[in-house]
Amino acid sequence: MELPYIINIQRYSIHDGDGIRTTVFFKGCGLSCIWCHNPESQNYDRDVMYSREKCSGCGKCIEICPHKAIHFEGELPVTDRNICEKCETCLDFCLNNARDIVGKQYSINELMKEIEKDRMFYEQSGGGVTLSGGEVMSQNIDYLLPLLKKLKKSGINVNIDTCGFAPSESFRAALPYVDTFLYDVKHLDSDVHKRFTGQGNELILSNLRMISDMGAKINIRIPVIEGVNADDKSISDIIEYLKNNINVFRVNLLPYHNTGSHKYEKLGLGYEDELLNVPCDERMEELRNAFTTNGFPDVKIGG
Numbered sequence: 001m002e003l004p005y006i007i008n009i010q011r012y013s014i015h016d017g018d019g020i021r022t023t024v025f026f027k028g029c030g031l032s033c034i035w036c037h038n039p040e041s042q043n044y045d046r047d048v049m050y051s052r053e054k055c056s057g058c059g060k061c062i063e064i065c066p067h068k069a070i071h072f073e074g075e076l077p078v079t080d081r082n083i084c085e086k087c088e089t090c091l092d093f094c095l096n097n098a099r100d101i102v103g104k105q106y107s108i109n110e111l112m113k114e115i116e117k118d119r120m121f122y123e124q125s126g127g128g129v130t131l132s133g134g135e136v137m138s139q140n141i142d143y144l145l146p147l148l149k150k151l152k153k154s155g156i157n158v159n160i161d162t163c164g165f166a167p168s169e170s171f172r173a174a175l176p177y178v179d180t181f182l183y184d185v186k187h188l189d190s191d192v193h194k195r196f197t198g199q200g201n202e203l204i205l206s207n208l209r210m211i212s213d214m215g216a217k218i219n220i221r222i223p224v225i226e227g228v229n230a231d232d233k234s235i236s237d238i239i240e241y242l243k244n245n246i247n248v249f250r251v252n253l254l255p256y257h258n259t260g261s262h263k264y265e266k267l268g269l270g271y272e273d274e275l276l277n278v279p280c281d282e283r284m285e286e287l288r289n290a291f292t293t294n295g296f297p298d299v300k301i302g303g
């Protein structure tokens with residue numbers, strides 16, 4: 001079995017569910033949200049990252065690349081991602097550490113070992129592990145299911161942080177081993193959803209409804225973005241949908257921030273931030289009130 005790639009194992013995380021958690025970021029996602037904070041998590045394969053601020057422009061990487069994947073544009077080396085074979089040769093020759101590869105494979109046992117290291121914190125704080133991404137639910141189910149079973153057996157609380165764009169069978173299979181789903185809802189209009197994420201919302205909403213009907217504990221997470229979904233109509237559509245269809249435990253309203261924008265440059269990608277705006281604190285409070293007055297008992301601003 002091809003093991004999935006993991007970008008990062010983040011310890012002492014306090015924004016990915018209750019208590020202190022270890023968050024495992026899997027690589028690969030079927031959506032490409034234009035506001036994504038982790039663009040390096042979208043591709044299922046490894047990626048070469050390049051830090052312009054560390055680069056002296058010496059050209060060593062261009063000389064050494066066995067696949068001729070790097071060329072100068074002005075004074076800076078640019079990697080052609082269609083040619084790069086991710087052989088990692090250039091990493092060893094860059095004296096400034098301006099080049100890196102994201103994505104590492106862990107066997108289930110290796111990952112369990114990493115997760116087990118923080119067990120004491122989980123027990124003291126009521127935390128656990130959060131499997132995130134990228135999109136964890138779109139990873140190979142032959143890896144994910146045994147991992148979830150092991151976590152359950154070892155008594156570690158499991159959150160799944162998902163955008164919902166993943167096979168329904170994977171949700172069905174995983175559900176008995178998951179304590180809480182942190183489930184993103186971005187927009188109820190499928191065309192708008194597609195414009196900003198690359199995909200319509202039909203599969204996402206049908207998976208959400210399915211796990212709700214199956215009795216899952218669900219925290220809804222809404223990235224609130226001026227220019228996308230912070231307007232009255234978009235929010236009231238989401239409220240109506242959730243009220244009528246989903247058994248919601250908690251709502252997290254996550255104000256948009258653009259701290260991930262520098263990563264787009266590192267990956268050689270463009271960032272369309274002119275379409276996106278940060279909602280002000282007053283607007284976030286208004287939205288929280290809109291949810292509470294509609295009967296949602298636990299509504300938080302932030303993770």
Ligand code: SF4
Pocket residue numbers: 054055056057058059060061062077093094095096097098099
């Ligand atoms: S070897 Fe490193 S410092 Fe030199 S040009 Fe390449 S990325 Fe920049």
Ligand code: SF4
Pocket residue numbers: 048064065066067068069070079083084085086087088089090091
């Ligand atoms: S990882 Fe290998 S193929 Fe890709 S740019 Fe570096 S040396 Fe070239």
